[in-house]
Amino acid sequence: MLKKCTCLLLLLCIIPVSGCGDQRILEDLGFIQTTSYDLLPNGELSFSVSIPQADPETSAKREVLTATAKSSKEARMIMSRQTGMMLVSGQLRNVLFGTSLAESGLHGHLDTLFRDPSISSQVKISVVEGSAGELLIDDYKQHPRTGRYIDMLLEKEALGQTIPKVTLFNFARDFFDQGVDPVAPILKKHDNNYITTDGIALFRDDRYVTKIHSQDALVFAFLKDKFREGQINIDLTEINGKQENVMFSSLISTRKVKITRGVQGVEKVTFHVKVTGSVLEYIGDAKLSNERERRELEQRISQYISKKGDAMIALMKKHQVDNLGIGSHVRNRVGYEQWKKMNWRQELQKIPVECSFDVHIKDYGKFR
Known part of the structure; x- marks a missing residue:
């Protein structure tokens, strides 16, 4: 009986200690919420990520990292050296592709996302008119967290049928099906500090070819x-x-x-x-x-x-x-x-x- 009581007391002591350990680890993680891909004129790729800032000691609502590389995994390694947090993709919600990259083909980049077991198949796919990185990096005064702003905008517009809700799963399903081509919503940044949906991108296989207004x-x-x-x-x-x-x-x-x-x-x-x-x-x-x-x-x-x-x-x-x-x-x-x-x-x-x-x-x- 004494041994059972001793084990129970030890267990009760361990639970709060382990809980504090988890909390400390979470504070050190950078949960990527939104990422952007752009094709540069020299053939390299530009990547940006938006990470919500949980530290109460800072006034910033998010941290934005940018890197130029030949692949998303290489860019991830470069960006990880720019922050004190460990970058993780488990909370990724949106992937934005610039027009130039979408026109050259998305299959390889989507394949990389599919291979990552930490990324959900329900991640939303969008095409950005112009540069996806510029749209993600910019701050919008009425929306402190740009990633959340984009996510809520896409959800709301999809409910009203003004754009299709296209996830990584939807896009891949239509890409591999011989009887249908994929689509994706188009986002556009306006000079007077807001983002709008700007129609539907029509793809031939994995290449963006035209749009519906x-x-x-x-x-x-x-x-x-x-x-x-x-x-x-x-x-x-x-x-x-x-x-x-x-x-x-x-x-x-x-x-x-x-x-x-x-x-x-x-x-x-x-x-x-x-x-x-x-x-x-x-x-x-x-x-x-x-x-x-x-x-x-x-x-x-x-x-x-x-x-x-x-x-x-x-x-x-x-x-x-x-x-x-x-x-x-x-x-x-x-x-x-x-x-x-x-x-x-x-x-x-x-x-x-x-x-x-x-x-x-x-x-x-x-x-x-």
């Missing part, structure tokens, strides 16, 4: 998959011939892809999209309380979005990319054996692809 991003979301929530501003001036503007909110979207086969193979691909939402704001001459005029407005909105969708598909055909995953639907329809015989990028140029939108106004507010 932010005002058309929700149309891409309609064609990509079904979703709930989101809002879109629609300018019907071109279709109506006079000023007419609609803010569509609380959107619910469903999508079906129809593959029409013929003797020669796939003859046509049609996107059937149904969109239901509420009119949050309307500027125009139509009376929404009048059912006939409301139905006419729905037709004009459907025509507008269909036109945008057709233009988006034409852009992808021009650059020989398939970011909507049309190829995966064709592969499922024709079978894998026939799919293997296709050169899909060339086939996509020949196949007619159409968008058919059906828009329904669920309600139009309390005002009648």
Whole structure:
């Protein structure tokens, strides 16, 4: 009995001591939250990392380290010599790639991230218009921690469907799948001290080739998959011939892809999209309380979005990319054996692809 009591007392003494030891170690660790990659004109790479500062004795909210090297692991060794903390990647949330590097290809850099067992597959991938390092290094007065600012911005915009939420896992899955090309959100730094999302980067394999502008991003979301929530501003001036503007909110979207086969193979691909939402704001001459005029407005909105969708598909055909995953639907329809015989990028140029939108106004507010 005496031995048991002695062991228990020793255990109780060890617990607080070990706890203090862990606390001391944590204070010595530099948890990398955000990292940036840029390709320099001389062919070398520039890396930057943002580390939240936990030391209560300093007024700085974060520490930023920068290094020039030929690989991310070499840069990590150089940056570790610039700080008194031990750099660790277990809390990495965002990886930013500058435009020049994204255009040259990301596969090797993403492969390095995948090989690191301490890095989560849920790390978010983004492309930065211009230099990713400059965007990360700069301080934004209203947002003391730039890494957290970027992370919250991407999360919030993805919830509203204005950008896709692209993780390391999502990007790699689409890269290795032969029936779809990857995408990534684009970030842009503005001179007056803030960051915005600036559309969607379209990749051919691992190379950034073109973009969808932010005002058309929700149309891409309609064609990509079904979703709930989101809002879109629609300018019907071109279709109506006079000023007419609609803010569509609380959107619910469903999508079906129809593959029409013929003797020669796939003859046509049609996107059937149904969109239901509420009119949050309307500027125009139509009376929404009048059912006939409301139905006419729905037709004009459907025509507008269909036109945008057709233009988006034409852009992808021009650059020989398939970011909507049309190829995966064709592969499922024709079978894998026939799919293997296709050169899909060339086939996509020949196949007619159409968008058919059906828009329904669920309600139009309390005002009648």
